[in-house]
Amino acid sequence: xxxxxxxxxxxxxxxxxxxxxxxxxxxxxxxxxxxxxxxxxxxxxxxxxxxxxxxxxxxxxxxxxxxxxxxxxxxxxxxxxxxxxxxxxxxxxxxxxxxxxxxxxxxxxxxxxxxxxxxxxxxxxxxxxxxxxxxxxxxxxxxxxxxxxxxxxxxxxxxxxxxxxxxxxxxxxxxxxxxxxxxxxxxxxxxxxxxxxxxxxxxxxxxxxxxxxxxxxxxxxxxxxxxxxxxxxxxxxxxxxxxxxxxxxxxxxxxxxxxxxxxxxxxxxxxxxxxxxxxxxxxxxxxxxxxxxxxxxxxxxxxxxxxxxxxxxxxxxxxxxxxxxxxxxxxxxxxxxxxxxxxxxxxxxxxxxxxxxxxxxxxxxxxxxxxxxxxxxxxxxx
Ligand code: FAD
Ligand code: UDP
Numbered sequence: 168x169x170x171x172x173x174x175x176x177x178x179x180x181x182x183x184x185x186x187x188x189x190x191x192x193x194x195x196x197x198x199x200x201x202x203x204x205x206x207x208x209x210x211x212x213x214x215x216x217x218x219x220x221x222x223x224x225x226x227x228x229x230x231x232x233x234x235x236x237x238x239x240x241x242x243x244x245x246x247x248x249x250x251x252x253x254x255x256x257x258x259x260x261x262x263x264x265x266x267x268x269x270x271x272x273x274x275x276x277x278x279x280x281x282x283x284x285x286x287x288x289x290x291x292x293x294x295x296x297x298x299x300x301x302x303x304x305x306x307x308x309x310x311x312x313x314x315x316x317x318x319x320x321x322x323x324x325x326x327x328x329x330x331x332x333x334x335x336x337x338x339x340x341x342x343x344x345x346x347x348x349x350x351x352x353x354x355x356x357x358x359x360x361x362x363x364x365x366x367x368x369x370x371x372x373x374x375x376x377x378x379x380x381x382x383x384x385x386x387x388x389x390x391x392x393x394x395x396x397x398x399x400x401x402x403x404x405x406x407x408x409x410x411x412x413x414x415x416x417x418x419x420x421x422x423x424x425x426x427x428x429x430x431x432x433x434x435x436x437x438x439x440x441x442x443x444x445x446x447x448x449x450x451x452x453x454x455x456x457x458x459x460x461x462x463x464x465x466x467x468x469x470x471x472x473x474x475x476x477x478x479x480x481x482x483x484x485x486x487x488x489x490x491x492x493x494x495x496x497x498x499x500x501x502x503x504x505x506x507x508x509x510x511x512x513x514x515x516x517x518x519x520x521x522x523x524x525x526x527x528x529x530x531x532x533x534x535x536x537x538x539x540x541x542x543x544x545x546x547x548x549x
Pocket of ligand 2: 252261319322326340342448450
């Protein structure tokens, strides 16, 4: 039986581990942390809500096979995520939509801007802020400056330490202006939350006779890379699947990669509901970017009789070694440095890189699962 070593028990590692275990491989999963789930790890608080220790994780996908695959390990409840932005004392739907427009401009202007947007882009379309900023029509230009300044500018400066135009559509285009009256944050065909939390989903994924889980175990302490192979405990007759930071794997030989980190401030409050939406973004006020209220998206029917709720404030910060590298930075110069590592990695025959850190990609959970399924199938196919 072929032996596989997986470094990391997040979505990338757990998906590959399970697929390979079912195909008859013997799989050892090493996880540095004391628990499984990577950044999707959660646990219950007093109100029955699941607290996401590493930030709010909302599941959404349009990839049917990802939803079907994960459905083997969890039941779900339907959940359409809504976000409000606190702008000039008002709560405005985000992504900025025709409903937001009504809250921010005078009635006659709203009527004209709405018509112009629908004529130009069509009802139901999505327009990135960079596209909108190319508008010459004075009223559309006024709208685009408003949205740029009130929604994107300061949020992006806090989140990345850079301007929206420096981050580009790959980042700000995740939240495009919506020419519609629908206020959901996502448009995916599957929008559900795991009924009993993410951790249970991971427990079920990793519960297989061919999988051995090692917690608080850093896989890198047991490897050596030589002669174009990874040796694990002295043996090169393994497949090594790595989901951590690639610069760490290669001992930072081309220098450290850049990431953005976060500091979370959790608060448990003796109140039924803290805020008017599951997530409220604060583009222009405070040092944090958003407040998430876990109850709103982790309890199937938010229980109105429970006078207790947990919230978290997110404070973005510069990453330094030892912190959690929450976000790879999707900028050319950062990706170029990553490519140097990726080129070296390609020559190592038994090494496979997968996930948000090892691939240095601003991946959502569903895309990680999707490429992990692909990778496992390539390995199984030989
Ligand atoms: P991770 O979850 O980071 O897991 C990697 C694991 O590997 C970690 O547990 C780490 O400890 C372990 N590890 C690293 N090196 C080693 C080693 N040497 N030995 C052993 N173990 C090691 N996605 C969505 O789809 N929806 C959301 O709402 C959403 N919200 C997010 C909010 C925040 C604040 C952040 C930061 C991300 C969010 N994401 C969201 C993205 C999501 O977290 C990732 O797509 C997903 O967790 C990536 O899974 P992964 O397995 O690649 O990485
Ligand atoms: N963004 C913004 N204002 C908002 C929401 C998002 O400027 O109110 C920008 C910001 O640059 C952010 C990006 O859009 O980093 C992507 O937002 P998303 O909510 O997808 O970020 P994530 O949940 O991945 O942190």
